[in-house]
Amino acid sequence: MESSRKLFIGGNWKSNLTVAQVNAHVNEVVNTLQIDPAKLEVLVAPTTLHLAQVKSILRPDIHLSAQSCSPENMGAFTGEVAASQLKDFGVNWVLIGHSERRSFFGETDAVVAKKVTLALAHGLNIVLCIGENLSEREGGQTFDVVARQLNAVKSAVTDWGKIVVAYEPVWAIGTGRNATPEQAQEVHVFIRRWFTENVNADVAASTRVIYGGSVTDVNARDLIGQPDVDGFLIGGASLKPAFKTIVDVSQA
Numbered sequence: 001m002e003s004s005r006k007l008f009i010g011g012n013w014k015s016n017l018t019v020a021q022v023n024a025h026v027n028e029v030v031n032t033l034q035i036d037p038a039k040l041e042v043l044v045a046p047t048t049l050h051l052a053q054v055k056s057i058l059r060p061d062i063h064l065s066a067q068s069c070s071p072e073n074m075g076a077f078t079g080e081v082a083a084s085q086l087k088d089f090g091v092n093w094v095l096i097g098h099s100e101r102r103s104f105f106g107e108t109d110a111v112v113a114k115k116v117t118l119a120l121a122h123g124l125n126i127v128l129c130i131g132e133n134l135s136e137r138e139g140g141q142t143f144d145v146v147a148r149q150l151n152a153v154k155s156a157v158t159d160w161g162k163i164v165v166a167y168e169p170v171w172a173i174g175t176g177r178n179a180t181p182e183q184a185q186e187v188h189v190f191i192r193r194w195f196t197e198n199v200n201a202d203v204a205a206s207t208r209v210i211y212g213g214s215v216t217d218v219n220a221r222d223l224i225g226q227p228d229v230d231g232f233l234i235g236g237a238s239l240k241p242a243f244k245t246i247v248d249v250s251q252a
């Protein structure tokens, strides 16, 4: 990355870790990260069940995030946690639109937009996840899919300053097959152009666009070297000591 945008690295723990493992990982890895606050913001997203535990031990300079929020306000919605409840509890970030929510739990673009509306209404910051699946990439539809997913939230977003966009090609998530630096850069440039054409040049220049999909301590350096890759959303490697190495090489 070569810009005035501050780097952003998120660890999405997905549906992983026990209570004991959460304690060990926060104490031994997350809380020992070396973070230059002028250069980098770091976020961790444990399961909803572990938010309280992590909140009680996490370093205050690291953002705590939920992995999802309800598309509805508080009320009779069994199993859901409302954006207002996250905010009330002291969680200021939420991941929205992750491909696992979209593909395994049927979250449509419309549901994603409802969540974005409520999250912003209640003052949350959002990591908005977008990206194409393998057949869409092979069919040459990557830009169409990414544009469709951005168009779906456009009218819901009242403040792009509260949003980090995570480009996560589905075919790269958890597969060990990361996008090449050139593939990531190409889509990030497209996303920035979408901002120029659909929002404005300031938002295009200032919005962080991070990459997710099989990021490791081995490939992070090359990916972060791309001018429009502003950081990472990391799944598997965020559960390991490799997270520390990724943070280190990204700031170097």
Ligand SMILES: O=C[C@H](O)COP(=O)(O)O
Pocket: 012, 098, 168, 172, 173, 174, 175, 176, 212, 213, 214, 215, 233, 234, 235, 236, 237
């Ligand atoms: O949210 C994170 C992404 O799904 C990437 O997961 P991964 O690093 O395990 O491929």
